[in-house]
Amino acid sequence: MGIGNDRVSMLLKGERVDMVPVFPLGIRAFAALGVGYTMGEAYSDGEKSCRAELWAQEQYGFDGFPNFAYGPFGAWEFGGEIKFPEGEFQQAPMAVRYPVISEEDVWTLRVPDDISTAGAIPIGMAHSLTAAAAGATVMTPNAGVFTTAGNLCSVQKLARWMIKKPSLAHRMLELSRDFLIGMVQLWVDTFGKDILMYNAEPSAANQVISARHFEEFVLPYSIEVHSAALRMGIKHIMTHICGDQNLNLDHWTKIPMGDPGLLTFGHEVDLHTAIEKLGESSVIMGNVEPSLIQNGHPNDLYDACRAAIKAGKGAPRGFVLMSGCGFPPKTPPYNFFTMVKAARELGKL
């Protein structure tokens, strides 16, 4: 067990790599469909989900490691309800009942007594056990403290409370922080400290909140969760800075990411800016637009990969070609191959 031997793991260990690695973020649904599993199984069956990712890795020859994360993480774990994707147009679980409905609920909600049995945690654990058995780098499930808080009561309720009733918003964030620290501890207890913590913060995007609110409601809690993980001995934190976070970038520089961290960006953030602000301390990953990956002509996609590789190649701690957000499950296989091909042909180091 430990950090694996793929090119992304090599960058984490400070080793030289021969080419820009490709690491499609959250490929489990695409991978599951590719081996004949259902979209639902990509989220509801940890072992199948991880196995499909490993098989896809073998088939397409990409780098990185399996990851089990999904947008509405936290809702089910705290006693709400989620629905797994089943229909033709779904790609991820969705919250159908939040654990917090009323203001009173905020004060009665508790972090689950036994995190190991809460919601999707056993599924995530089965996923990580499968990864570990295959010698791949293990990563915790999703741990974005603000996004998790939003998933407990709905982002819109959290947003209103941030202005009108900040004590309720802070309470949601404290609960989310304590839960996430407990979950990371569970992973360290099970797999040791040579694992990665994963964080994704879609709900903290500037499409949703301001940098001022990021500073008050995201920054301090993220520092606490990341610092706790690093104190447990984790060396690298992978963080998906989802969506348009241009106004938040200076705040992200204040959050410890390990040495180096792994930071992934959406297409809304310019890679040059990301490297300038965060490239000295983290490997930078990104940022091909998901809709181009799914719907674009292979030539246009190849060009977009060329632009990303050109912008990222010189990043001081390394660059990884990645989708700007969750890899679109309905991507034509040739388009994914195009990304791998672009890295092979244009990303030689």
Place this chain on the structure above:
Amino acid sequence: MASDEKKAEILKGLHDSVVEYEEEKTVEVANEAVAEGLDAFEAIMGGLAKGMETVGDLYVRQEYFVPELLLCADALYAGLEVLKPHLKAESHAEPRKIILGVVEGDIHDIGKNLVKVMFDAAGWQVFDLGADVKIERFAEEQKKCGAQVVGLSALMTTSMLAIPRIIKTLRDSDSTVRVLVGGAPLNPDIAASYGADGYADNAGEAVEQAMKMLQQA
């Protein structure tokens, strides 16, 4: 009857209290508008809706974000609740109707909710179907309420594939219905290729586009 000066003061009060998301103040000024005999339609359009327009601009300029917008919307709705019962019969006549929903498989509903606010502010009757709406439901609801426009929101490349299917069921059921689409992965070209009548980049533009579509109809 309020003097011109008083009227201007009330309209400004409604505008400002929406922009500053002061719900109680909005109710207070709306009550004052009623007490002063101001035309309710004018108070809504020249005060509350104007305020929401300013809010939309502040959002586009990244001075306001979703939390501020939601609270402005709360103030708007509180004001509407006071003023709507005082609308005269002729301003009630034939409100424009729109059905809004986030398509099947997609839970991203923040954008759709902001679009709804703008239509409410502009005096449309909005039938909000929520998020993760099954394909057939749009046509079923359109048949029931006779909305002239159906607005579809999709935030993911997977879920946006439901749009052409929804448009087909809508056209099969009523060839005159107009379809407006929006959401991050869409653009005017994709919208046109799906057979939509219009695309809007943001909530403010959505109302403009819908008005345009009706004029062309």
